[in-house]
Amino acid sequence: MALLFPVALPAWAQLQDTTLQLQEIVVSARAGANRNRQAKPSASVEEYLQKSEKIGMIKRGAYAWEPSINSMTTERLSVTIEGMKIFHACTDRMDPVTSYVETSNLSKLAIGSGFEANPNATNSIGGSLDLQLNKAGFCADGLDVNAHSGFESNGGRQLYSADVSYATPQLYLNSGVSHRHSGSYRAGGGGEVPFSQLTKNNAFASFGYVLADRKALEATLIYDRASNVGYPALAMDVAAAEGLIASLSYTVENPLPLFYKWESKAYFNRIVHAMDDAKRPPETVAMHMDMPGKSRTGGAYSTLSGRSARHRYSLNVDAYYNQSYAEMTMYPSNPNEIPMFMLTWGDVRTLNGGLFAVDEYQISGSHTVRLSAKGSLQRDGAQSDFGWNTLKIYYPDMKRYANRFVGNVAGRYRFRWSAWESNLSAGYGSRAPSVSEAYGFYLFNTFDAYDYLGNPQLEQEAAWETALSLGWKRRTVEANAEASCFYFSRYIVGKPSAELSHMTPGASGVKVYRNLPHATILNLSLLLKCWLSDSFLWSGKATFARGRDDRKNPLPLIAPLCYDATLTFRREKFFAEGGIVGAARQVNFSPEYGEDETPGYLVANLALGYSFKALGLIFDLKAGAENLFDAYYSTYADWNNIPQRGRNVFLNLGARF
Amino acid sequence: MKPVYSIFIEGGDSFGYREANGFPYYQHLNLPLTMRTFVRAFVRTFAIFVKKARRLAILMPAAALLAACDKNRNTDADEIPDPTEGLTKVRDFQIGRYTVSAYNETGELRLGYTKLYFAVADASGKFIDSAALSAFPEMDMGMMKHSTPRSEITKVPDKALYETYYAFLMYSGQGNGKWYYDLKLTVGSVTDSISDVEIDVKNVFRPDGKTERRVIQSVSADTSADASGKRYVVTLVEPVAPKVGSNDVSAYIHERKDANTYIPVERFALKLDPRMPSMENHSSPNNADLTWSADEQRYKGTVNFSMTGYWKLNLILQNEHGATLYGNPVSGEVEASSLYFEVEF
Structure with a gap:
C-alpha cells in the first residue's frame, strides 16, 4: 500500500520501494520499449491499469474506461501525465484523460493511494495516477526499432504500432506511431453489443539533449485522435476526440548541496471532443444533439529533490490554468423551431497554484517516518457572460469567481522487522468541486436518468484517511493485507431537487450537487504470491469495498468482493499464463444512483508466448484467449449493465531490431 | 515615529513627502551600496513619471472644459436638434403646413405592442416642441369596427418628441380588415387634423418567418x-x-x-x-x-x-x-x- 508503487508496464511484478517519485535524474533504461513481457502486449492503457488491485474501471463501452482508485473516480483523483495537469473535455465523462495516450507513449504508471506524496496531485482525495512517459534516456543503446501487431477475434480488433529510438549519452530521440481499430464486440453467448466500435491513432516523439554538464533539456509531444468511437451504454457516440500534449523540461543534477535533482517543466495540452448521435438509428434518438467540448490546460512546475544520510525530501511548486468549455445544441423535431443552444460548461476557468513539501526520515533500520503537506490556492468561475447568466438563473446571488484553499497533510510510519513490514498512515485533505460539480449545466447521467446541475456555492470536500497494511515476504512467498478508510465531511454528490424541471427527454428529474454532512469509504485488499518453482508463479488477490452516505445508504460504483488468481509459467523463450477473474454478487448497490444488483461472475483467461530469432530480428509471438468459456457477464462498474466481451482469441506478433 | 514608507526625492521638493529628519527613505533600510544606487535610480525614474502624470492630469480637465464650451456654442441658437436620432421612420403624416413623422425602433407598426414616437416639423423643417397630438386608430372589418388599446400621446421631456403606444389587436388584412388612423395636431391656438389614413400593421412571426407568434x-x-x-x-x-x-x-x-x-x-x-x-x-x-x-x-x-x-x-x-x-x-x-x-x- 502505502506508497506510490510504480507499476512498470514491462513487468508488473516489480514493486519498487521508492518513497519519493522520480529518483533518477534521467531515466537511463529504455523502460517503455519492451512490451513483450506482457501476456497481451496489444492491451490498451486501460487494460494495463485494470490489473492493479488499486484500480477499478468504469466502462461505458469498449473504449475510454474511467479509472477509479480506492472506489473514487475522476473528480476525487489526480491524473497527471508526468506531472502535467490535464483535464477531460467531455461533460459526460466519455474521455478520461487516460484515453488520450497509448501504451507506447508510456513507461510507467505510478499509482498513489489517498494523500500520498505525489507533488503534483491537487484536488485529490482518493489517490493519484501519474502516467510516466516513454523516453529513451541518455544511454548508449544506439538505434532500436520495434514493430508490433495484434489481432483479436472478438470485434476484429487490430493494433499496429512501430517505434524507433536512438540514444547516446549526449542526446536521445524516440518516436512512434500506432493505430488501433475495432468493430463492435460480441458479449458472452454471441450477441453483438452495437455501437462498441473504435478507431484510435497516436503519434509521439520525445527528445532529450544534454546542454552542459549535468543540465538537460527534454521535450515531449503526443498527438492522439480517436474517431468513430461507440458508447453502447450511453445515448451518444463520439465523432472525434483529439488530444495534443506538449511539454518542455529542464533538469539540473546536483544543483545545490543536499539536493540531487532540480526539474522544471512547462507544458500545454489541448483536448477537443465531439459527441455525436448521427450514427444511431433515428427511432432511438429522442432528439438529435451536438455536444462539443474542449479543455485546454497550461502550466508549469518545479521540483527540487534531495537526500542526506537519513532524510529524503522534496519541494515542489506548481501552477496551472485550465479552460473547460462545452456546449450543447439540440434540434427539435419540429423543423420550424430554431435549435436550442446552451453552454453546459460556461467557459470555466481554473487558476491554481500550490506548494508541496515532503520529508522521509529513517529513524533506524526498521522505523521510518514520512510527513508531507500540500497547499494550493484556486480561483475558478464561468468566464463567459452566457454561462454566467445561465447559472445565475439558478443561483441569483452567486459570485462570479470562487477563491478556494485546498490542501492536505499526511504522515506515514513504516515498521520493518525480519520478514514483516507494516505501514500506518493518516492524512487529512480537501478538494475543490470539479468543473461539472460546480458549474456543469444540465448534464444528463444515463445511469440514474437525472439531469445534473452544478452548484457554484459548494464547499470544499474534505476527508480523513487512515490506512494500515501488513506484509510478509519470504523468498518464495509474499503476502500483503491492506485496509484504507476515508471519512468525508461535506461529501459532494447529486441529490434530487423536486422544484427544478428536467430538460433531457425521458429524464426522471434534476439532481443538484450538494455537500452531504459525511460519508465513509472502506477498501480492503489481500495479495498473495507463491513461487512454486523457478518457472511457476501463482498469484492471487481479493478486494472488497464499502461506501456509505450520511444516512447509511450505499454510495454508487463501489466494488463488491472481487478476486483473481493466475498461474504463470516462464522458462527461457516460453511463456504461459492461465487464470480466473471473478466477483461476488453486488449486494450493496445504490438504487438512488440507478444501480441494481449485479450477479457474480467468473471468467477464465489463457495466454501462451514464444520468442525466437529469425532474419536477424527478435520475434515475440503471443496468443491467448480471454473469457475462455464465453460467459455473459457485466461488472458492478459497467454503465447501465452493458455486458462485457465474450470469448476473445488474440494473436500478437512483435519484432525488434 | 518616523513613517517607514515615506518617500523622499533628493532635490525634488515639489513632489514628495519629505521626511521630518530629511533622510532619504532608503537609508532606513540599511541596504548595501549597490542596492542604494539602484533604489535611488528607481525612485528618480518614478518621480519623473509622477511629474509627467500630474501635468497630464492638469491638462485633462482643461481639455474637457474646452470641449464642453464647444458643445454649448453649437447649440445655443433657438434651433431644436433632431430628436429622432437612433429611431427609424415609420411614415409621415401631412397635417396642414406641418409634417408629423412617426418613428420607432423597428420602422414598422406591428401586431401587439408597438411603441411610436412623433416628431412635428414645420415647412422649414424646424422641429416644434410645443405641439399637442391626439389620435384614433380604427379597424374596419366591414360588418364591424373597433379600435385598440392605446395610450394618450404625451411629450417626451426635454425633447421635441411625442410618444405613445398601441396594442394592436389585429394586423392589417386579418379578417379582411383594414386599419385607419385619425390624427389631430394643435400648435399654439391652431388645431388641424387628418382622418381615415390607412396604416399598415404587420403580423408578427416566429423566426421561421411563417408561423404566427402570439404576443x-x-x-x-x-x-x-x-x-x-x-x-x-x-x-x-x-x-x-x-x-x-x-x-x-x-x-x-x-x-x-x-x-x-x-x-x-x-x-x-x-x-x-x-x-x-x-x-x-x-x-x-x-x-x-x-x-x-x-x-x-x-x-x-x-x-x-x-x-x-x-x-x-x-x-x-x-x-x-x-x-x-x-x-x-x-x-x-x-x-x-x-x-x-x-x-x-
Missing part, C-alpha cells in the same frame, strides 16, 4: 371567481431582445369597456410559468410573476431562459384579490395555459 390576447373573465364576462386585453411588451439568463418581462392589461375604449388596469397580476414544449415542458426556476410597476406604468416581472429556443410564457390573469380571471396552471397533462405568449430566439 397579444383578448380574454373574458369566465371563471367561478369572476364570471362577469368582463373583457380584458393582455399585451406582451418585453422581452424585446431575449437572452439566455434573466430577462425583464413586462405586459399591459387593459379592460375593454366598448369597442373603442380600453382602460389600463393597475391592480391585477399575471402569474408566470415559462415552458419549452419541445423539451417535455422544461421550465426554469426563480421567475417572478408580473405585478404593477407604478414607475413604468405596466406589469413587470422576471423570466429566466435556461437555453435558446422556443418558449411559451404561460400566464394566469388574477384580479387584485388573487382570484383567477383567465388562464390555468400547467401541470402534467395540461401542457399550457389558455393565456400564453410566445418567445423564440
Whole structure:
C-alpha cells in the first residue's frame, strides 16, 4: 500500500520501494520499449491499469474506461501525465484523460493511494495516477526499432504500432506511431453489443539533449485522435476526440548541496471532443444533439529533490490554468423551431497554484517516518457572460469567481522487522468541486436518468484517511493485507431537487450537487504470491469495498468482493499464463444512483508466448484467449449493465531490431 | 515615529513627502551600496513619471472644459436638434403646413405592442416642441369596427418628441380588415387634423418567418371567481431582445369597456410559468410573476431562459384579490395555459 508503487508496464511484478517519485535524474533504461513481457502486449492503457488491485474501471463501452482508485473516480483523483495537469473535455465523462495516450507513449504508471506524496496531485482525495512517459534516456543503446501487431477475434480488433529510438549519452530521440481499430464486440453467448466500435491513432516523439554538464533539456509531444468511437451504454457516440500534449523540461543534477535533482517543466495540452448521435438509428434518438467540448490546460512546475544520510525530501511548486468549455445544441423535431443552444460548461476557468513539501526520515533500520503537506490556492468561475447568466438563473446571488484553499497533510510510519513490514498512515485533505460539480449545466447521467446541475456555492470536500497494511515476504512467498478508510465531511454528490424541471427527454428529474454532512469509504485488499518453482508463479488477490452516505445508504460504483488468481509459467523463450477473474454478487448497490444488483461472475483467461530469432530480428509471438468459456457477464462498474466481451482469441506478433 | 514608507526625492521638493529628519527613505533600510544606487535610480525614474502624470492630469480637465464650451456654442441658437436620432421612420403624416413623422425602433407598426414616437416639423423643417397630438386608430372589418388599446400621446421631456403606444389587436388584412388612423395636431391656438389614413400593421412571426407568434390576447373573465364576462386585453411588451439568463418581462392589461375604449388596469397580476414544449415542458426556476410597476406604468416581472429556443410564457390573469380571471396552471397533462405568449430566439 502505502506508497506510490510504480507499476512498470514491462513487468508488473516489480514493486519498487521508492518513497519519493522520480529518483533518477534521467531515466537511463529504455523502460517503455519492451512490451513483450506482457501476456497481451496489444492491451490498451486501460487494460494495463485494470490489473492493479488499486484500480477499478468504469466502462461505458469498449473504449475510454474511467479509472477509479480506492472506489473514487475522476473528480476525487489526480491524473497527471508526468506531472502535467490535464483535464477531460467531455461533460459526460466519455474521455478520461487516460484515453488520450497509448501504451507506447508510456513507461510507467505510478499509482498513489489517498494523500500520498505525489507533488503534483491537487484536488485529490482518493489517490493519484501519474502516467510516466516513454523516453529513451541518455544511454548508449544506439538505434532500436520495434514493430508490433495484434489481432483479436472478438470485434476484429487490430493494433499496429512501430517505434524507433536512438540514444547516446549526449542526446536521445524516440518516436512512434500506432493505430488501433475495432468493430463492435460480441458479449458472452454471441450477441453483438452495437455501437462498441473504435478507431484510435497516436503519434509521439520525445527528445532529450544534454546542454552542459549535468543540465538537460527534454521535450515531449503526443498527438492522439480517436474517431468513430461507440458508447453502447450511453445515448451518444463520439465523432472525434483529439488530444495534443506538449511539454518542455529542464533538469539540473546536483544543483545545490543536499539536493540531487532540480526539474522544471512547462507544458500545454489541448483536448477537443465531439459527441455525436448521427450514427444511431433515428427511432432511438429522442432528439438529435451536438455536444462539443474542449479543455485546454497550461502550466508549469518545479521540483527540487534531495537526500542526506537519513532524510529524503522534496519541494515542489506548481501552477496551472485550465479552460473547460462545452456546449450543447439540440434540434427539435419540429423543423420550424430554431435549435436550442446552451453552454453546459460556461467557459470555466481554473487558476491554481500550490506548494508541496515532503520529508522521509529513517529513524533506524526498521522505523521510518514520512510527513508531507500540500497547499494550493484556486480561483475558478464561468468566464463567459452566457454561462454566467445561465447559472445565475439558478443561483441569483452567486459570485462570479470562487477563491478556494485546498490542501492536505499526511504522515506515514513504516515498521520493518525480519520478514514483516507494516505501514500506518493518516492524512487529512480537501478538494475543490470539479468543473461539472460546480458549474456543469444540465448534464444528463444515463445511469440514474437525472439531469445534473452544478452548484457554484459548494464547499470544499474534505476527508480523513487512515490506512494500515501488513506484509510478509519470504523468498518464495509474499503476502500483503491492506485496509484504507476515508471519512468525508461535506461529501459532494447529486441529490434530487423536486422544484427544478428536467430538460433531457425521458429524464426522471434534476439532481443538484450538494455537500452531504459525511460519508465513509472502506477498501480492503489481500495479495498473495507463491513461487512454486523457478518457472511457476501463482498469484492471487481479493478486494472488497464499502461506501456509505450520511444516512447509511450505499454510495454508487463501489466494488463488491472481487478476486483473481493466475498461474504463470516462464522458462527461457516460453511463456504461459492461465487464470480466473471473478466477483461476488453486488449486494450493496445504490438504487438512488440507478444501480441494481449485479450477479457474480467468473471468467477464465489463457495466454501462451514464444520468442525466437529469425532474419536477424527478435520475434515475440503471443496468443491467448480471454473469457475462455464465453460467459455473459457485466461488472458492478459497467454503465447501465452493458455486458462485457465474450470469448476473445488474440494473436500478437512483435519484432525488434 | 518616523513613517517607514515615506518617500523622499533628493532635490525634488515639489513632489514628495519629505521626511521630518530629511533622510532619504532608503537609508532606513540599511541596504548595501549597490542596492542604494539602484533604489535611488528607481525612485528618480518614478518621480519623473509622477511629474509627467500630474501635468497630464492638469491638462485633462482643461481639455474637457474646452470641449464642453464647444458643445454649448453649437447649440445655443433657438434651433431644436433632431430628436429622432437612433429611431427609424415609420411614415409621415401631412397635417396642414406641418409634417408629423412617426418613428420607432423597428420602422414598422406591428401586431401587439408597438411603441411610436412623433416628431412635428414645420415647412422649414424646424422641429416644434410645443405641439399637442391626439389620435384614433380604427379597424374596419366591414360588418364591424373597433379600435385598440392605446395610450394618450404625451411629450417626451426635454425633447421635441411625442410618444405613445398601441396594442394592436389585429394586423392589417386579418379578417379582411383594414386599419385607419385619425390624427389631430394643435400648435399654439391652431388645431388641424387628418382622418381615415390607412396604416399598415404587420403580423408578427416566429423566426421561421411563417408561423404566427402570439404576443397579444383578448380574454373574458369566465371563471367561478369572476364570471362577469368582463373583457380584458393582455399585451406582451418585453422581452424585446431575449437572452439566455434573466430577462425583464413586462405586459399591459387593459379592460375593454366598448369597442373603442380600453382602460389600463393597475391592480391585477399575471402569474408566470415559462415552458419549452419541445423539451417535455422544461421550465426554469426563480421567475417572478408580473405585478404593477407604478414607475413604468405596466406589469413587470422576471423570466429566466435556461437555453435558446422556443418558449411559451404561460400566464394566469388574477384580479387584485388573487382570484383567477383567465388562464390555468400547467401541470402534467395540461401542457399550457389558455393565456400564453410566445418567445423564440
